[in-house]
Amino acid sequence: xxxTTRARRWLLNGVALLAALVFAFPVYWMFVTAFKPADQIQxxxxxxxxxxxxxxxxxxxxVPHFTDFLRNSLLIAGTTLGLALVVGFLTAVTxxxxxxxxxxxxxxxxxxxxxxxxxxxxxxxxLVMRDTGLYNQMPSLVIVYFIFTLPFTIWSLRxxxxxxxxxxxxxxxxxxxxxxxxxxxxxxxxxxxxxVATAIFCFITAWNEYFYAFVFxxxxxxxxxxxxxxxxxxxxxxxxxxxxxxxxxxxxxxxVFFLAVQGRMVGGLTTGAVKG
Amino acid sequence: MIGSTTRAKARRDAPGLAxxxxxxxxxxxxxxxxxxxxxxxxxxxxxxxxxxxYPVLLVIEMSLQHIGLRELISGATTWVxxxxxxxxxxxxxxxAVTIRxxxxxxxxxxxxxxxxxxxxLLLDRIARIPRLILSAAMVLAWAMPALTGSVxxxxxxxxxxxxxxxxxxxxxxxxxxxxxxxxxxxLSTFGIITLLIVWQxxxxxxFSLYGGILAIPHELTEAAxxxxxxxxxxxxxxxxxxxxxxxxxxxxxxxxxxxxxxxxVFTIRQGGPDGQTITLSIFAYITGLSQSRFGIAxxxxxxxxxxxxxxxxxxxxxxxxxxxxx
Numbered sequence: 001x002x003x004t005t006r007a008r009r010w011l012l013n014g015v016a017l018l019a020a021l022v023f024a025f026p027v028y029w030m031f032v033t034a035f036k037p038a039d040q041i042q043x044x045x046x047x048x049x050x051x052x053x054x055x056x057x058x059x060x061x062x063v064p065h066f067t068d069f070l071r072n073s074l075l076i077a078g079t080t081l082g083l084a085l086v087v088g089f090l091t092a093v094t095x096x097x098x099x100x101x102x103x104x105x106x107x108x109x110x111x112x113x114x115x116x117x118x119x120x121x122x123x124x125x126x127l128v129m130r131d132t133g134l135y136n137q138m139p140s141l142v143i144v145y146f147i148f149t150l151p152f153t154i155w156s157l158r159x160x161x162x163x164x165x166x167x168x169x170x171x172x173x174x175x176x177x178x179x180x181x182x183x184x185x186x187x188x189x190x191x192x193x194x195x196v197a198t199a200i201f202c203f204i205t206a207w208n209e210y211f212y213a214f215v216f217x218x219x220x221x222x223x224x225x226x227x228x229x230x231x232x233x234x235x236x237x238x239x240x241x242x243x244x245x246x247x248x249x250x251x252x253x254x255x256v257f258f259l260a261v262q263g264r265m266v267g268g269l270t271t272g273a274v275k276g
Numbered sequence: 277m278i279g280s281t282t283r284a285k286a287r288r289d290a291p292g293l294a295x296x297x298x299x300x301x302x303x304x305x306x307x308x309x310x311x312x313x314x315x316x317x318x319x320x321x322x323x324x325x326x327x328x329x330y331p332v333l334l335v336i337e338m339s340l341q342h343i344g345l346r347e348l349i350s351g352a353t354t355w356v357x358x359x360x361x362x363x364x365x366x367x368x369x370x371x372a373v374t375i376r377x378x379x380x381x382x383x384x385x386x387x388x389x390x391x392x393x394x395x396x397l398l399l400d401r402i403a404r405i406p407r408l409i410l411s412a413a414m415v416l417a418w419a420m421p422a423l424t425g426s427v428x429x430x431x432x433x434x435x436x437x438x439x440x441x442x443x444x445x446x447x448x449x450x451x452x453x454x455x456x457x458x459x460x461x462x463l464s465t466f467g468i469i470t471l472l473i474v475w476q477x478x479x480x481x482x483f484s485l486y487g488g489i490l491a492i493p494h495e496l497t498e499a500a501x502x503x504x505x506x507x508x509x510x511x512x513x514x515x516x517x518x519x520x521x522x523x524x525x526x527x528x529x530x531x532x533x534x535x536x537x538x539x540x541v542f543t544i545r546q547g548g549p550d551g552q553t554i555t556l557s558i559f560a561y562i563t564g565l566s567q568s569r570f571g572i573a574x575x576x577x578x579x580x581x582x583x584x585x586x587x588x589x590x591x592x593x594x595x596x597x598x599x600x601x602x
Contacts, residue, residue, distance in 0.1 A: 009403075016398055016406040020413035023475070027416040029439060030428045044454075046439045091320040098313035106317065113324045116332070117584065119536040119557045120577035123564045124334035130348075147327050154320060208421040210539045215565055226423045230543045240431050247424045258419035 030251070033244035041241050056245035063235055063246075065221055065228075073225040076138055077206035080145040084202045085195070087146075088153030093183075095154070096161040114151035118144075122215060129216060136218045144216075145206040153198055160194030161187070197261040204254055225250045338574035345568040360575035369551075370559065370576070374583070377535065377555040380466065384534040387474045389527050392481030393519075397511070399486045411483075418479035426543040429472045433458040462552025465545050469553065472540050477533070481526050485519060492518040528591045535584050556580045 033041060035052040060066070095103060125144060126135070134140040164187050172182035210226040217223050228235065229250055236242045339361070341347075342354040364370045395414075399407055420428075432440050435457040444453040459465050492515060500510045538557045541547070547554035547562070554562070560580065564573025 009401075012398060013402050013406045016402045016410045019395060019398070020406075020410040022413075023410070023417040023479070024413035026425070026428050026432060026475070027420060029432060030424070033431065041437065044437065044442060046442055087319045087323065090316045094313045094316040098316075100313045100317065106321075109321075109324050113328055115532070116328060117532070117536050117581055119538055120560070120581050121331045121335060122561065123570055123573045123577055124331035124338060126565070127334065127338070127348075127570070128331060143327065147323060150320065150323055204421075208423065210423050210543070215561070226421070229423055229427060232427060240434070240437065243427060244431065247427050251419075251421060251424045254421055255416070255419050259415065262415050262419070 030244050030247055033240055034248040036241055038241060056241035057249065059236075059239070059242040060246040060249060063228075065223070068221045069223050069225050069228045072138060072222060073207060076141050076145065076224060077203050079142045080149060080206040081199050081202040083142070083146045084149045084153045085199055088150055088157055088198070089195075091154045092157035092161055096158050097166070110151050110154050113147075114155065118148060119211065122211070125212070126215060135216060136222055138222065140216050141206075141209075141213055141224070144212050145209060148209075149202045149205050153202060156198045156201070157191075157194065160191055160198075163194075164190050200257045200261050204257060207254060335574045335577055338571055339578045341571050343570040343574075348568070348570065356571070360571050361579070364572060364575055364579065373554055373556055373559045374579075380470070380555060381531060381534045384470055384473050384477075385527060385530040387470065388477040388481055388530050388534075389523065391474065392478045392526070393485055393523070395478060395482035396485035396489060397515075399482065400489050414479035414482065417475055420476060422476065422539045423543060425472050425476055426540050429468060430544065433468055459545055460549060462549060465549065465553050469541055469544055472544075473534065473537065477530065481530070484522060484526060488519045488522040489515060524591060524594060528588065531587060531591070532584065535587070536580065556583075 032048070032050060034056050035054075036047065036050040037053045037055060040047040040050050094100060095106065100106075129135040129137075129140040134143070168186050168190075169177075169179075169182040172186045173179065177185060208226065209224075210230060213224045213227050214230065217227055229246055232243045232246065236246070340355060340357060342356045342359070347353065395410075399410065402410070432438055435441065435455050440458075441453040441456050444450050444456075458468055496514050496518075497510055500514050505513070536557050537555075538561070541553060541555055542558050542561075545553055547558045556576065557580070560573050560576040563569050563576060
């Protein structure tokens with residue numbers, strides 16, 4: 001009996017490592033291809049550990065308008081993050097700390113907004129942007145992404161604020177702090193990690209978004225990175241090295257940010273239903 | 277500080293406790309204090325009601341109108357009642373796309389939830405080091421932007437230089453996969469898309485369920501084992517009931533995501549080959565943006581949401597019920 005359980009444990013550990021290989025391999029293959037010299041890509045028998053070169057990255061960066069795409073993506077994701085955080089924070093603080101009538105109704109509204117199927121709203125949003133002259137302009141994407149990320153921002157920040165006991169602020173006020181002073185000096189520092197996690201989520205959502213960016217941005221210089229990357233066949237033909245280098249450049253910030261906050265995301269995503 | 281009213285302040289303001297230094301000032305400040313929270317909620321309220329509410333109303337309005345390119349430019353509106361809906365329901369392609377979307381969604385959700393559960397159980401039973409390695413690998417897959425995933429999978433499954441064709445050929449038993457093209461048929465293309473979606477979706481499901489398994493009191497599983505329950509029985513009668521609300525939630529989320537997914541399906545082959553991988557969200561996009569039949573596209577969007585709601589009704593009801601139980 002002990003023998004079979006030990007054999008089973010080995011088997012399970014083996015299966016786990018195999019699964020890990022399956023999950024990690026596409027990411028590994030992207031990185032490794034990006035660093036390969038052309039002759040190591042153009043072989044039928046793949047090279048698993050290449051002699052690294054930066055040629056592909058140089059090629060990807062030197063594509064016309066690359067700096068435009070990067071700037072657009074950063075600007076749009078940054079503005080979305082700023083807007084969502086300011087409005088979301090204001091709302092979350094009020095919902096978590098103030099006594100307002102209709103709080104339940106408001107929370108329901110947030111929950112509904114969170115489930116709104118944005119894929120089904122493309123046509124009306126397109127029309128609105130066209131009528132207001134925002135079509136093919138960066139603000140059109142900022143507005144859509146802001147609406148898209150605000151519900152989660154409120155939900156998440158409200159949870160973080162509610163997790164900090166009011167008593168802490170009250171004791172600071174007993175010690176002579178003003179209401180605002182207590183909030184700034186006591187609650188805000190404790191809120192730091194929650195704010196960062198929420199901000200990163202907003203940034204990643206806007207940075208990754210493809211559907212609306214693809215439809216709204218018609219001029220090449222207004223493309224965001226995902227729109228550019230999706231048309232890799234017209235950019236790079238069958239140059240997989242440059243394509244993977246471009247993919248790596250686009251993915252790297254997401255990966256770094258994601259690793260920083262993923263522990264927080266698991267619980268946060270299931271407690272407040274989120275869309276993807 | 278007139279600022280935000282708080283639970284603490286409200287408590288102090290409660291009748292009987294309120295100190296009355298100067299009646300007029302306190303009434304003024306209370307008024308300001310009471311209205312300030314509502315002012316703070318205003319931006320979010322405007323966003324949801326106007327910025328989100330208006331497009332929602334607009335899509336319903338458009339679905340009842342005839343809007344082509346000409347109407348878009350002239351601004352003239354022609355109300356056609358339910359003609360758009362009648363037109364799409366009579367359209368054989370729309371019906372085929374709808375059925376296809378349902379099957380696609382069902383396969384993706386089933387695979388995601390079942391494999392995610394298996395991985396969660398695996399995480400619970402393996403040693404620390406393999407668990408760390410598997411977790412790290414899953415975080416990588418999870419963090420990958422959907423779009424990059426789509427680009428990388430096209431490279432993995434490239435017919436000439438793709439590593440998958442090489443690997444399958446090297447194993448030998450499957451014969452030669454040299455120059456095999458994965459994107460020639462709709463079914464095969466769907467296979468790759470499903471692989472991509474499930475690969476990216478499993479980590480979130482598995483991590484959530486693993487968290488759920490850890491939350492099940494150890495005494496429960498131990499007691500069941502002492503009473504002679506087999507591993508399978510422990511899973512069926514102890515773990516599974518404990519995970520049910522979470523599983524429900526994850527299935528619910530997966531249905532929403534996979535039913536209306538656009539990026540992965542569209543970027544792999546733009547609905548090809550031959551329109552065989554067009555799903556509802558791509559259909560709405562093509563009808564609206566490529567063919568400029570905006571009224572029809574709006575009707576498709578409305579039908580899409582209604583269908584999604586119909587699928588989700590049993591879930592929503594059961595989730596409400598389980599929440600009442602708790």
